[in-house]
Amino acid sequence: MALKSVKARPLIIALDRARTVPTSEDPRRLRTRTAILEAALELFAERTYDTISVDDITQGADVAKGSFYNHFTDKHHLATEIGSLLHSHVAGLVAREISNFDDPAVHCVRGSMTVLRFALEHPASARALLRLSKALFSVKDPLNSQVVDIITAGMKDGTFSEIGLEDGFMVVAGISQMMVEQAFEDAWTEDVSVIARRCCMSMLRGLGVKLPKARRLSENAAEDLLTGI
Secondary structure, rough: OOOOOOOOOOOHHHHHHHHHHOOOOOOOHHHHHHHHHHHHHHHHHHOOOOOOOOOHHHHHOOOOHHHHHHOHHHHHHHHHHHHHHHHHHHHHHHHHOOOOOOOOHHHHHHHHHHHHHHHHHHHHHHHHHHHHOOOOOOOOOHHHHHHHHHHHHHHHHOOOOOOOHHHHHHHHHHHHHHHHHHHHHOOOOHHHHHHHHHHHHHHHHHHOOHHHHHHHHHHHHHHHOOOOO
16 A cells, blocks of 8 residues: 655744644644744745734634734744744754864855755745844844854954954855845846855955865855755
8 A cells, every 4th residue: 555645844834843832732723823834934935024914924824813812922923933943943054064164164155055055945934034034134133143153263263364254244144145035036047056156256255265265165065065956
């Protein structure tokens, strides 16, 4: 007898269940929470935060408004939960990818391409994360501590030269966001790995990395992380 195929659980639901929801919870309550999270993610991926209401979310989830408040205190609470879950997941992906390397330049390029790969594999989640990250380009925001630590380490050991923390952060964050948004718009006329390689090579050059090394690290990262995407 053939086994029935199992539909993959949406990323945001898997992350939510893993972190916050006991497995023994009432199945009906879980279905309601799932519907709310899925509807909210879709809305946050397509519209700005201020244009979305609790009514929009409950209508999209096809649940009663009162049911929404059994799970979340308000829209801000829901948005914070989704943003936190997605950011923690992406940060974990980056941390695992760079854990076997010591060079801050490698961390920058492989971290950026890991984010791009996530966006290509989970476009709605990546769009929502971008829209919910209001302080995306703030060095002081705790969400950006991973990038700040990499830039700081590179400045300290001389990997990055003639650049400060703020402008180094802007180079990395700006190019990474540009790659993700261009991928969303399907605006690239060449293979994604080719353009990502050039973008990351330019990023490393902007941080003061010599051209041969910038080219080599970008080519290696693109081959490892983006081949077949």
